[in-house]
Amino acid sequence: MTFKNSLKTAIKGLRVNKSRSALTILGIVIGITSIILIMSLGKGAQELILNQVRGLGSATIIIEPGREPQGPSDFGSLFTDSLKDREVEALSKQSNVPGVEGLSPMVVLSTSVTFENEAHTFMILGAAPLITDIVDVYPETGQFFTDDQVQQLSPVAVIGSEVKEKLFGQSEALNQNIKIKGKTFKVIGISPKKGQVGMLDVDNSIIVPYTTALKYLSGMNYYHQILVKAKSEQVVPQTVEDIKATLRELHNITDPEKDDFQVATQEDIAERVGTVTSVLTIFLAAIAAISLVVGGIGIMNIMLVSVTERTREIGLRKALGATTKNILTQFLLESVILTCLGGIVGIILGIFFSFVSALILSRVVGSGWQFAVSVKAILLGLGVSAFVGLVFGLYPASQASKKSPIEALRYE
Amino acid sequence: MPLIEIHNLEKVYTEGESETHALCGVSFNIKEGEFVAIIGPSGSGKSTLLHILGFLDKQTSGTYLFEGKGLEDYSENQVAKVRNKKMGFIFQAFNLLPRTTVLENVKLPLSYSGLKESLWNEMARKAIEQVGLSHRANYETSQLSGGERQRVAIARALVNNPQIIFADEPTGNLDSKSGGGVMEIIEKLNNQGHTIILITHETYTAEYAERIIKLKDGLLESDEKVGERRKGTKDGFIK
Numbered sequence: 001m002t003f004k005n006s007l008k009t010a011i012k013g014l015r016v017n018k019s020r021s022a023l024t025i026l027g028i029v030i031g032i033t034s035i036i037l038i039m040s041l042g043k044g045a046q047e048l049i050l051n052q053v054r055g056l057g058s059a060t061i062i063i064e065p066g067r068e069p070q071g072p073s074d075f076g077s078l079f080t081d082s083l084k085d086r087e088v089e090a091l092s093k094q095s096n097v098p099g100v101e102g103l104s105p106m107v108v109l110s111t112s113v114t115f116e117n118e119a120h121t122f123m124i125l126g127a128a129p130l131i132t133d134i135v136d137v138y139p140e141t142g143q144f145f146t147d148d149q150v151q152q153l154s155p156v157a158v159i160g161s162e163v164k165e166k167l168f169g170q171s172e173a174l175n176q177n178i179k180i181k182g183k184t185f186k187v188i189g190i191s192p193k194k195g196q197v198g199m200l201d202v203d204n205s206i207i208v209p210y211t212t213a214l215k216y217l218s219g220m221n222y223y224h225q226i227l228v229k230a231k232s233e234q235v236v237p238q239t240v241e242d243i244k245a246t247l248r249e250l251h252n253i254t255d256p257e258k259d260d261f262q263v264a265t266q267e268d269i270a271e272r273v274g275t276v277t278s279v280l281t282i283f284l285a286a287i288a289a290i291s292l293v294v295g296g297i298g299i300m301n302i303m304l305v306s307v308t309e310r311t312r313e314i315g316l317r318k319a320l321g322a323t324t325k326n327i328l329t330q331f332l333l334e335s336v337i338l339t340c341l342g343g344i345v346g347i348i349l350g351i352f353f354s355f356v357s358a359l360i361l362s363r364v365v366g367s368g369w370q371f372a373v374s375v376k377a378i379l380l381g382l383g384v385s386a387f388v389g390l391v392f393g394l395y396p397a398s399q400a401s402k403k404s405p406i407e408a409l410r411y412e
Numbered sequence: 413m414p415l416i417e418i419h420n421l422e423k424v425y426t427e428g429e430s431e432t433h434a435l436c437g438v439s440f441n442i443k444e445g446e447f448v449a450i451i452g453p454s455g456s457g458k459s460t461l462l463h464i465l466g467f468l469d470k471q472t473s474g475t476y477l478f479e480g481k482g483l484e485d486y487s488e489n490q491v492a493k494v495r496n497k498k499m500g501f502i503f504q505a506f507n508l509l510p511r512t513t514v515l516e517n518v519k520l521p522l523s524y525s526g527l528k529e530s531l532w533n534e535m536a537r538k539a540i541e542q543v544g545l546s547h548r549a550n551y552e553t554s555q556l557s558g559g560e561r562q563r564v565a566i567a568r569a570l571v572n573n574p575q576i577i578f579a580d581e582p583t584g585n586l587d588s589k590s591g592g593g594v595m596e597i598i599e600k601l602n603n604q605g606h607t608i609i610l611i612t613h614e615t616y617t618a619e620y621a622e623r624i625i626k627l628k629d630g631l632l633e634s635d636e637k638v639g640e641r642r643k644g645t646k647d648g649f650i651k
Contacts (some may be wrong), residue, residue, distance in 0.1 A: 016511045192519070230610055316507045320523040320568075321466060321490050321496025405468050 001326050010333035012161045017306075020337060027295025028342030028388065029349065032381045034288035036350025039377040041357060042281030047370050049273045051200055055197050056266045061136050061240060062227040063091075063247075066263045071140065081222035082260040086249060096246040099230050099239030104128035105212040106225035113206065115167040122163055123205045124211025127227075135197050137207060139189030142174050150209040155216070158189040162203035180206065183216050216284045236265055263397060290386065295342070296392035302359075303335055303396035314400055314407020328401035335393020336386055343385025347378055413480055415607055416442040422518065423460050423630075434460040436630035437474065440610070444575070447602040449610045449618035452627035459580070460609050461627070465609065466499055466578050467491050478526065479575070491606050496524050500569030504581035506552045506561045508568075514540065515549045518567045525572055539567040544596055559590025559633055567610035576607040583617055595642075616642065 001009075014021045056062075065082040086403045088105050089095055089297035107126030109235050112119055132138045137158070147267045157178065164173045176187050191409075194202040214221070247261055248254070264272075268341060307314070314327055317328055351373050423435040434457045442448055452458050463469035464476055468485055479498070486494060488532055495565060508517050518536040528533075540549050543563040560583060569577050579598060583591035597619055602608045610621055618624050619642040626633040 001523055002529075005529065010525065012516075049536075313506065313509060316509075317520070317524075318492070319466070319495065320521045321492045321499055323492045323524075325489075326492075326524060404465050409503070 004334055005088045005330045009330055010337055025338050025342030027298045028339050029346045031292035031295050032343050032346025033349040035285050036347055036381055037353050037376055038284045038288055040354035040373050043372045044369055046277040050270055052196055053270045057265055058233045059230040060266045062264045063226040080260050082125040083223045083226055090246050090250050099235035099244040101229045101231045104130045104227040105210045105223040107210050107218050108224045111181050118167045120166045125205055125207045126209055126210035128381050137202050138190045140153055140192040140290045142189035144189055145209050150211050152212045155185045155212055156188045157185040158207045160191050160203040160205045164190050173369055181217050193276035292388055296388040300392040303393055307396050309402040311408045314403045315405045318405040328397050331397035332393050336389035339385045339389030343382050347381045415444045419475045422472050422596045424472045427649050433630055438632050439503040444607055445605055447608045447621045448623045449621035450625045451558040451612055451618045457630040460536040462580055463612050466494055473615055497572055498575040500574040500577040502565050502569050502579040502582050504584040506565050513550050513552055514564050517564055518571050521572050535571055539571040558586050559593050562594050579610045581612055
């Protein structure tokens with residue numbers, strides 16, 4: 001019997017019992033739909049975050065205090081005060097780090113901000129004017145603060161669009177005084193609506209000079225982060241080394257394992273994000289795969305019942321000249337066709353649900369969400385379906401092929 | 413050379429401790445073109461004999477040669493081929509594929525024959541014509557009467573142009589009129605040159621044959637030519 005004919009016979013066998021076939025593949029459909037949906041959502045989330053990371057610019061370097069904990073008892077390393085004014089000064093020197101164009105030490109806190117009777121909690125960012133080069137927060141009304149104002153610890157603030165809405169509503173915000181943690185700040189600029197930029201919720205943030213923030217708002221003497229802008233993308237690797245060398249010298253560190261800081265480029269962060277989202281996606285997909293195993297067991301069960309029901313048919317076919325291999329092929333093909341059919345339905349449903357999710361998420365998250373279904377996911381879905389069909393169909397098919405014609409023909 | 417040669421055929425079934433002697437040493441030959449009926453009460457061993465003759469089962473001892481070759485001379489796949497090409501089977505319970513058309517049923521042996529698919533429809537239609545069911549070729553078998561279904565089974569048995577046709581109680585599930593129709597067709601096939609082996613427990617059916625072999629308790633009781641053969645159903649088919 002040719003393969004094409006075996007295929008026809010198998011399809012005929014499935015058609016004869018349409019409703020049973022449809023119910024049998026339900027498990028596979030659900031499994032494949034889930035896998036496609038999870039992979040699509042995973043890819044979308046990865047793209048979303050990576051876009052934000054890319055928003056930082058390729059010449060950006062981020063220095064953070066503390067290092068990766070080396071073990072369970074090493075938690076002290078996470079919370080250190082290793083970045084202070086002394087470090088900022090050292091890193092600003094061209095003689096130490098020639099590739100640096102500018103620095104923005106960062107102070108980050110969240111606190112209550114009031115204007116007249118309105119009080120809300122916002123993110124306060126202490127930064128240098130350089131930050132507008134790294135993250136596009138330049139005000140559309142008013143202006144950003146200057147290096148002089150940083151020097152003078154001026155109590156001035158640039159507010160985001162949501163901050164303006166919540167504190168001032170329709171009335172004028174420029175040159176008004178707001179109170180941050182009890183201290184009065186003058187609003188000198190309002191940023192345009194931006195959404196999420198490089199992990200910063202610009203619209204709900206207030207940016208003040210880092211010096212002012214450090215002294216009056218943070219209550220501490222160290223920085224949470226130092227953003228560095230390198231002169232060009234090319235000098236970034238060397239600059240990273242120079243920064244590390246400078247800080248090590250300053251802190252008397254000879255063993256790189258004992259660094260009390262971390263230096264990351266935008267590329268490093270993108271890589272990290274990529275890895276984390278990939279691992280998460282694979283993990284979730286693996287869980288979805290469990291339903292495939294359940295589906296496969298269901299298929300095996302139904303095929304076994306089908307084989308028993310068709311014992312007479314098997315005996316007849318053998319009496320008429322079918323070989324053991326013919327029977328094995330017939331039933332195995334039935335199983336594979338069933339699962340592949342389930343896979344195709346699952347893929348179509350998966351794409352549909354991914355599309356719907358993308359529509360919903362676009363509204364929630366903003367334009368950052370992309371609808372993406374990779375060809376890889378579709379091929380994986382098909383491959384996995386066929387594999388499940390083969391594995392779980394093998395036992396029933398082999399049972400069928402082993403039936404002796406006389407036993408089968410005598411079977412009531 | 414006779415088509416079928418049987419010598420001292422024995423078949424013993426063992427189930428645990430108990431042994432059943434279905435055949436206890438049967439010998440006979442059958443020539444090409446003969447119409448032989450094998451008759452006997454239930455338990456006489458005729459079904460067992462049929463299975464061995466059809467290469468569906470292996471004897472415990474003794475020889476059975478079909479066209480000079482025994483079951484042991486073929487590989488498993490070759491046996492299937494022999495059954496497919498040289499033997500036709502008609503069963504008491506018809507054994508047609510459910511929810512399938514007459515044409516598809518008759519084509520079934522062809523799908524295992526290795527012949528080109530383009531030939532199948534033509535060959536099937538010829539066989540269906542021979543049993544007088546051309547007008548029903550595209551009907552599903554569930555829509556046919558018992559007699560018509562058995563005729564489909566006969567067409568299926570014919571389609572590969574086999575050397576021999578085995579009929580196991582072909583009229584067992586049919587009323588007298590349909591049964592008569594079926595035996596007429598079988599008779600016609602024999603007249604065309606097909607060798608027929610008919611298994612039955614009904615003497616009247618057996619008398620369509622030219623030779624009757626009687627079995628009892630696994631042994632050959634008699635092997636005689638029929639004196640007055642039943643022809644057609646002018647006497648009425650009495651069961």
